[in-house]
Amino acid sequence: MCADQLAGIGDEAAASLPDQIAAITALGWPGIELRTVDGVALADLDSSRFQRVRRAVAAAGLRVVCLDSRIGNWSRPITAPPADDLRELDVLADRCAALGTRYIRVMSYLSGGLDESEWRSRVLDRIALLADRAARHGVVLLHENCSGWAGSDPDRMMRLVEAGGPCLRLLFDVGNGIEHGYDSFGVLERVLPHVEHVHVKDAVGAPGRAEYVLPGEGHARVHDCLRLLLDRGYSGAFSLEPHLVTRPHEGRTATDPGPFLSAGRRLEHLLRAAPTGVA
Template structure:
């Protein structure tokens, strides 16, 4: 497999940074994706605490593959002013430079009661604003196929890419289709050329009743998605977000990293069976 592509979202394994780093290094992986430390979003850490994070990650020899923001997520509908999003982007852009990454994960806003036309126009306007700010900072926004205007529809994802300009690409989560009601593999086929980062999870069930399982054990067609990506020369990160015990953004926390480690080993196994792009 391309071992250099493997990474994990640290706070899916543990809340504390030492435990996050320990989980990633136990898998022998080179990459970590940062979202929160001790339950505090990365953009909200004060300067001294952030510097400790930077030193710890560098000291462990880990490469930071992406910073996960709250921009456009369920807590910030499109009716909210852009100020909080722009402030968070400014902070995370500086932190990208310090951590040696150029990627910031975003979503595309819930409507908060707006009709379809106004929702669409406001989202595209906001994404254009964020894309311009990202270009000035020299970072790339990665839109995730999760909640929001362009969360599940490939045609909307492509419109978002157009609106965001060269500093907006796609983050494709292979497992989000179960919770959000679409076939991830079919969507991936449509947007594949624009995918620059990947999250890996799996689930059974459906919208509002998704139950997360080890990669390959669910209905998300994880293996098919990985094969498609590798067959087409995907060389970005494959970042584990298993949702098995810890889901910080939902207030679900656990202290046992073992499910995360099991999911990581399962991901390695799935990659070993992919037909191309792996050793």
């Protein structure tokens, strides 16, 4: 494990940017992933507030590994028009350039009541449209295995990669399988060559009733996933998203960075204990 690969989603630790930065630097990690500041999505910050974000991150010496968008997430079904997605992509692409990253996290849309065939067709068309726009901006969209048409099915993930071309790669969250009802390790084995970014969380429970726990203490086979990634030469970020306090889709935000810091130390332990060779 290379220490340079460690990062965390800032608002999982705290709402304010100074507290987000303080949590990441307390862990001694070099990377931060940005999603919201004081509860405001990064794309919705006005230019002056964004410039303050840029200066603060640079002053802390942190590397921005990814920007998390709302494109395709639980709040935007595929039946919604593409205007909001395109606007957010344009804004975040400019902010990628300012922050020195090329990655934007996306998802693949809830159905909005459409049947599977129409849902699939619209998602693939929308992703192709977005990937073309991303190519013009020089950024890469990272599809997360979460809610959406391709969220839990590796075959659908591969279809998405085909539709998006070189500007659509995969973000694999090792803990999402508990909430969405699949074996994360089995899916990761199938899609690993296309994975360029990793989120780390763990959970127990069942779909719709996941309870999040420290990495390695749940049923998501986090250790096995990390070991597989390292064994296959994965060189991207391991970005901590423990969900112990923060749950964006539930409107829950962190007020105490303690759980995030505990999860970070546990992630470090798991990576140190992940020898090559997967059983």
